[in-house]
Amino acid sequence: MKKTTAAIGAALLALSAQSAFAQSSVTLYGIVDTSIRYLSNADSQNNGQVAMGVGPVTGSRWGLKGSEDLGGGLSTIFRLENGFNLWNGAFASSGNLFNRSAYVGLKSDKYGQLTFGRQKTPFFDEYGDTFDPLTLGNYWQNSWIYNPIGPFLYSNNSAKYTYAIGGLSVKAMYGFGNTAGSVGQNSMYAFTATYAYGPVEGIVGWQQNDTPKVNNAFKSAGTGNGKWNQVNVGVVYTVVPAVRLLAGWLHSQDNTGTVDNAQAQAGLPATANVSPNRIDDNFYLGTTWQATAPLLVTAVGYYGEARNAALLNGGLGNGKNYSATVLAEYSLSKRTEVYGTVDYTHGTGAYTIDYPGRNNQTGVAVGLRNIF
Numbered sequence: 162m163k164k165t166t167a168a169i170g171a172a173l174l175a176l177s178a179q180s181a182f183a184q185s186s187v188t189l190y191g192i193v194d195t196s197i198r199y200l201s202n203a204d205s206q207n208n209g210q211v212a213m214g215v216g217p218v219t220g221s222r223w224g225l226k227g228s229e230d231l232g233g234g235l236s237t238i239f240r241l242e243n244g245f246n247l248w249n250g251a252f253a254s255s256g257n258l259f260n261r262s263a264y265v266g267l268k269s270d271k272y273g274q275l276t277f278g279r280q281k282t283p284f285f286d287e288y289g290d291t292f293d294p295l296t297l298g299n300y301w302q303n304s305w306i307y308n309p310i311g312p313f314l315y316s317n318n319s320a321k322y323t324y325a326i327g328g329l330s331v332k333a334m335y336g337f338g339n340t341a342g343s344v345g346q347n348s349m350y351a352f353t354a355t356y357a358y359g360p361v362e363g364i365v366g367w368q369q370n371d372t373p374k375v376n377n378a379f380k381s382a383g384t385g386n387g388k389w390n391q392v393n394v395g396v397v398y399t400v401v402p403a404v405r406l407l408a409g410w411l412h413s414q415d416n417t418g419t420v421d422n423a424q425a426q427a428g429l430p431a432t433a434n435v436s437p438n439r440i441d442d443n444f445y446l447g448t449t450w451q452a453t454a455p456l457l458v459t460a461v462g463y464y465g466e467a468r469n470a471a472l473l474n475g476g477l478g479n480g481k482n483y484s485a486t487v488l489a490e491y492s493l494s495k496r497t498e499v500y501g502t503v504d505y506t507h508g509t510g511a512y513t514i515d516y517p518g519r520n521n522q523t524g525v526a527v528g529l530r531n532i533f
Contacts, residue, residue, distance in 0.1 A: 184230045189533075191223035195247040196500075196528030198300075202518030213248045215299045216528050217488060217502045221247040222261055234270035261315075273324030280321050283332035283353040284366050284393060285314045291355075292364055292395040294407050294447030294461040295486065301426045302506045302524050303486045305515070306443035306463045308424045309413040310391055313370045316349050328357040338371065346386055347371055360399040364409075367392050375418030375435050387417035403451040407461075411443045421471040425515045432471045432514060440468045455492040461485070470511035480511030490530075498530045 194216035203210035215221075224242030231237060242262035244253035254260035259279065266276030281289070288307075289297050297314075298304035307314075316336035323332045331354045338347035353366035369390040395409030413420070418435030425432065447461030463484045472478045484506040492498050507521040516522065 187227035189225055192219050192532050193221050193247055194219045194530040196526040198524055198526035201523045204517050207518040216530060217300055217303060218295050218298050220244050220299055236268050238268050239265040275322050277320050279317045280319050282314055282316055282351050283334055284368055287353050287364055294449055294459050302484055302504045302522055306465050309420045309441050311423050312419055330355045345371055362397045364395045372417050389415045389417055389419060405449045408446045413441045415439045429517055433475045435471050436469050436477055439470050442466050457490045459488040467511050472511055473514050478511050480509055482508040482512040496532045501527045
């Protein structure tokens with residue numbers, strides 16, 4: 162009995178000593194954002210449309226994130242994040258509760274961070290935070306150059322490692338295919354390296370996904386998997402603290418047929434055929450200007466060339482697309498913003514398949530965003 166009491170006492174002392182350095186926290190956070198938007202040539206009859214929908218740059222979401230200090234500069238971390246449509250209350254991704262993030266991992270002050278689960282790719286991390294002027298927009302008209310990578314911005318069953326030293330930060334990710342008999346099937350690989358030196362920050366990145374081919378006239382149904390890959394380069398130059406210039410290039414190649422369908426606007430029927438080897442080169446140039454303490458203005462132009470892409474007549478060909486966007490955001494408080502945006506897009510050749518009406522559209526929107 163004395164030995165049992167002593168053992169219990171020792172355990173309690175150990176736990177109390179551990180709690181002296183172990184700290185944990187859980188945070189509820191989110192964004193609620195919606196806009197009212199006019200869009201020209203919104204259907205095949207070239208009618209205009211006024212609709213409530215997603216904000217131009219941030220979708221509504223809520224999440225939980227937490228950490229526990231394990232001592233010695235080591236901690237456990239987790240994040241669960243759900244995206245939803247504010248205007249109708251539905252999941253942004255049907256049947257997927259934590260579509261934006263669901264991971265757990267370890268973070269070390271010395272050795273970096275390693276996480277496991279459903280996660281954003283390194284590309285999405287960097288362009289959503291730093292390297293794209295609009296942080297990857299939500300309207301087709303202000304984000305179409307990212308549609309080739311759109312189906313591959315998240316990875317299930319993934320392990321991601323992040324390490325930073327001085328001005329250098331590297332991120333590497335591997336997505337397990339979870340396929341019996343094949344390690345590589347349905348897997349993905351990704352890598353980014355960023356370096357900041359004075360007012361300049363640059364990035365290089367690469368990503369490859371092994372993914373099922375889309376059924377089409379060029380290949381019989383059920384022909385297995387193919388490859389999609391992308392190389393990206395970007396730079397940010399801070400002219401003065403209030404003004405930044407941003408530019409970049411994205412080169413992708415797809416032999417799965419995924420991009421032809423992903424590039425089309427929502428609501429359009431799937432293309433009659435898809436390319437067995439589509440190549441896209443997309444470029445952007447933009448600026449952000451903190452005009453006053455509450456007013457942020459962003460302007461950006463996007464240009465893209467598609468080769469060997471699906472055409473309306475079922476064949477393959479080339480195309481070009483152009484767009485320009487101006488976004489003004491005004492902070493009413495630390496948490497609440499109102500905004501207005503204007504955008505214009507125009508496509509030729511293969512890109513005309515991605516427009517419901519004429520080969521150009523103009524959009525005007527106003528909205529309200531609250532961050533908690």
